[in-house]
Amino acid sequence: SRSIDLAVIPGDGIGREVVAEGLKVLSAVLPQDVKLETKEYDFGARRYHATGETLTDADLEALKQHDAILLGAIGDPSVPSGVLERGFLLKLRFAFDHHVNLRPSKLLPGVATPLAGQPEIDFVVVREGTEGPYTGNGGTIRKGTPHEVATEVSVNTAYGVERVVRDAFARAQARPRKKLALIHKNNVLTFAGHLWTDVFNRVAAEHPEVTTEYMHVDAATIYLVTQPERFDVIVTDNLFGDIVTDLAAAVSGGIGVAASGNINPSGEFPSMFEPVHGSAPDIAGRGKADPTATVLSVALLLRHLGLDAEAARIEDTVAADLGERVGKPARSTSEIGDALAVRVAG
Amino acid sequence: SRSIDLAVIPGDGIGREVVAEGLKVLSAVLPQDVKLETKEYDFGARRYHATGETLTDADLEALKQHDAILLGAIGDPSVPSGVLERGFLLKLRFAFDHHVNLRPSKLLPGVATPLAGQPEIDFVVVREGTEGPYTGNGGTIRKGTPHEVATEVSVNTAYGVERVVRDAFARAQARPRKKLALIHKNNVLTFAGHLWTDVFNRVAAEHPEVTTEYMHVDAATIYLVTQPERFDVIVTDNLFGDIVTDLAAAVSGGIGVAASGNINPSGEFPSMFEPVHGSAPDIAGRGKADPTATVLSVALLLRHLGLDAEAARIEDTVAADLGERVGKPARSTSEIGDALAVRVAG
Ligand SMILES: CC(C)[C@H](C(=O)O)[C@@H](O)C(=O)O
Ligand SMILES: CC(C)[C@H](C(=O)O)[C@@H](O)C(=O)O
Numbered sequence: 001s002r003s004i005d006l007a008v009i010p011g012d013g014i015g016r017e018v019v020a021e022g023l024k025v026l027s028a029v030l031p032q033d034v035k036l037e038t039k040e041y042d043f044g045a046r047r048y049h050a051t052g053e054t055l056t057d058a059d060l061e062a063l064k065q066h067d068a069i070l071l072g073a074i075g076d077p078s079v080p081s082g083v084l085e086r087g088f089l090l091k092l093r094f095a096f097d098h099h100v101n102l103r104p105s106k107l108l109p110g111v112a113t114p115l116a117g118q119p120e121i122d123f124v125v126v127r128e129g130t131e132g133p134y135t136g137n138g139g140t141i142r143k144g145t146p147h148e149v150a151t152e153v154s155v156n157t158a159y160g161v162e163r164v165v166r167d168a169f170a171r172a173q174a175r176p177r178k179k180l181a182l183i184h185k186n187n188v189l190t191f192a193g194h195l196w197t198d199v200f201n202r203v204a205a206e207h208p209e210v211t212t213e214y215m216h217v218d219a220a221t222i223y224l225v226t227q228p229e230r231f232d233v234i235v236t237d238n239l240f241g242d243i244v245t246d247l248a249a250a251v252s253g254g255i256g257v258a259a260s261g262n263i264n265p266s267g268e269f270p271s272m273f274e275p276v277h278g279s280a281p282d283i284a285g286r287g288k289a290d291p292t293a294t295v296l297s298v299a300l301l302l303r304h305l306g307l308d309a310e311a312a313r314i315e316d317t318v319a320a321d322l323g324e325r326v327g328k329p330a331r332s333t334s335e336i337g338d339a340l341a342v343r344v345a346g
Numbered sequence: 347s348r349s350i351d352l353a354v355i356p357g358d359g360i361g362r363e364v365v366a367e368g369l370k371v372l373s374a375v376l377p378q379d380v381k382l383e384t385k386e387y388d389f390g391a392r393r394y395h396a397t398g399e400t401l402t403d404a405d406l407e408a409l410k411q412h413d414a415i416l417l418g419a420i421g422d423p424s425v426p427s428g429v430l431e432r433g434f435l436l437k438l439r440f441a442f443d444h445h446v447n448l449r450p451s452k453l454l455p456g457v458a459t460p461l462a463g464q465p466e467i468d469f470v471v472v473r474e475g476t477e478g479p480y481t482g483n484g485g486t487i488r489k490g491t492p493h494e495v496a497t498e499v500s501v502n503t504a505y506g507v508e509r510v511v512r513d514a515f516a517r518a519q520a521r522p523r524k525k526l527a528l529i530h531k532n533n534v535l536t537f538a539g540h541l542w543t544d545v546f547n548r549v550a551a552e553h554p555e556v557t558t559e560y561m562h563v564d565a566a567t568i569y570l571v572t573q574p575e576r577f578d579v580i581v582t583d584n585l586f587g588d589i590v591t592d593l594a595a596a597v598s599g600g601i602g603v604a605a606s607g608n609i610n611p612s613g614e615f616p617s618m619f620e621p622v623h624g625s626a627p628d629i630a631g632r633g634k635a636d637p638t639a640t641v642l643s644v645a646l647l648l649r650h651l652g653l654d655a656e657a658a659r660i661e662d663t664v665a666a667d668l669g670e671r672v673g674k675p676a677r678s679t680s681e682i683g684d685a686l687a688v689r690v691a692g
Binding site: 075081082085086090113114115116117133134136137138139140142144145146147148149150151152153154155156157158159162185186187188189190191192193194195197198217218219221222225226239242243244245246247249250251254255 | 421427428431432436459460461462463479480482484485486488490491492493494495496497498499500501502503504505508531532533534535536537538539540541543544563564565567568571572585588589590591592593595596597600601
């Protein structure tokens with residue numbers, strides 16, 4: 001018999017609501033012989049206001065003991081922009097070396113998209129998670145004066161780029177279409193761009209079966225709305241990945257259904273799974289949030305832990321549920337979670 | 347009587363074709379008493395291959411004498427990525443202090459959009475043009491080795507941010523809806539983000555009539571496809587502006603109709619007007635390029651030179667022409683230019 005020891009971080013805003021439904025579906029899908037243990041951690045705005053802490057060394061030590069982490073959302077208007085993002089979310093991604101930020105986009109039948117003509121969308125973005133302009137390098141001089149200068153430094157290493165590019169090639173190789181697009185801006189960001197492009201081309205030579213293309217990030221946004229069916233696997237840096245995955249979510253059913261995994265492939269640290277959406281304080285506590293993105297993140301979590309059949313069952317269940325929504329009245333957060341839990345068990 | 351002394355840079359690929367049509371329409375719209383003088387400059391791939399030069403000090407001195415610059419497109423696959431972009435286009439934008447990169451987006455009646463439901467789109471992006479990650483700061487160590495590190499430094503100054511933010515507020519103030527959105531990523535890029543946000547809020551206090559909002563760049567891509575009608579004026583940094591204006595072009599009729607101005611508001615240096623699209627080598631020389639984006643860039647040029655009525659006549663002409671395209675066979679580059687020239691004169 002197996003067991004899953006899960007750290008649960010509901011976080012702020014709608015985080016608590018959607019995580020509750022994610023756990024409901026997780027419990028329902030697991031076979032009898034898999035024991036689920038969960039431990040809840042109270043990170044986010046409340047803890048920050050009470051203690052001034054976002055994520056301590058002791059917190060990291062505790063989280064490290066778990067098999068995986070399920071996160072709702074972190075962020076609240078009462079906390080200055082950047083404090084929880086840098087002090088909790090990014091700190092955790094960096095501390096646990098979550099270098100593969102995995103974000104699948106699939107437009108399921110019956111799901112609304114802002115695009116005309118219901119295109120076929122089924123791709124996955126492999127976003128680098130530990131480098132780029134996200135490292136916190138940079139600074140400010142003469143702050144608040146007319147002579148202020150603020151810098152942000154994007155840091156890119158061959159080590160960091162190669163491992164995520166290899167991960168993306170392996171994923172492309174395993175998919176029927178075997179296509180991989182590199183997204184960067186190598187005509188302007190020539191230092192980082194050349195590193196990414198050189199590494200990409202070098203690894204491509206080892207994967208003759210994978211069809212590759214390069215695309216500037218600005219052009220990629222055009223293709224994402226005019227020819228999204230063109231994409232199979234995308235690999236890109238941390239910031240470009242942040243931008244294109246929100247756009248990808250928007251065209252493939254909205255951030256209500258966009259899942260993500262912050263993955264440490266070696267298993268040295270636990271991986272973390274979270275919806276792409278934020279804490280949405282404007283609708284928090286009213287049962288209005290769609291828990292589907294969290295439920296799909298639970299599927300990514302199960303696949304990461306080797307429970308592929310259970311992951312697929314959640315994904316099929318969500319597809320069926322979404323397909324039946326058209327023309328029906330909106331359901332509450334827990335109604336959606338209940339429906340998915342019943343269906344996935346059944 | 348007045349005169350316009352115009353530097354014309356056809357450039358590479360489809361640049362020559364679209365610029366020819368832009369000039370055709372420009373000649374047709376100008377009143378008799380405005381004399382047009384043009385001087386053509388041969389920049390781009392051909393010159394680079396022949397001489398190794400992209401843009402010399404003498405070139406800049408020559409260009410500086412003109413009232414304005416009309417550019418087609420620069421870039422060719424025979425030149426390594428970045429050489430012409432950094433060595434010509436960005437060098438010119440920086441040398442002539444084109445800090446207001448103006449990019450209007452308007453979905454005209456009858457024009458196809460990838461979005462469902464033909465939304466009302468009419469906004470303008472004020473993209474900073476001389477700072478951010480475009481400055482060429484950064485570098486590479488241990489190039490080509492497994493220990494390579496490549497950095498890109500985004501440089502942001504209070505001076506540079508304030509002048510473009512003020513320009514955007516003035517534009518918002520002059521428009522009926524008086525709305526201005528700042529797009530950045532201040533929750534991650536906290537050094538630059540705080541500078542942008544502080545300056546924006548300070549200038550906002552002087553413009554009580556302008557309704558402002560802040561939006562992360564990732565969220566902005568979602569709104570651009572789900573609620574594009576929400577935008578009136580957008581101000582943003584060089585890189586985010588590059589990305590959101592391509593997406594904006596895609597949803598409001600495509601890059602075949604997206605115009606831009608690289609503006610030096612003080613008039614110390616000539617401003618440059620160019621279509622947002624690139625040199626499109628795949629369709630070059632075949633009369634397939636749509637010159638509309640260049641023609642609309644000519645309208646921006648005229649407005650910049652104070653010829654507002656002529657600018658409006660071009661815009662109305664383009665709107666009428668686009669509205670009549672539906673269901674008609676595609677026309678060649680020169681057929682479209684001819685039709686616009688006849689109509690604008692008439
Ligand atoms: C909240 C923010 C720091 C985060 C990011 O930029 O990575 C979010 O946008 C995401 O995509 O997970
Ligand atoms: C060609 C490239 C350097 C340029 C840019 O990034 O500014 C282009 O994409 C644009 O938007 O004008």
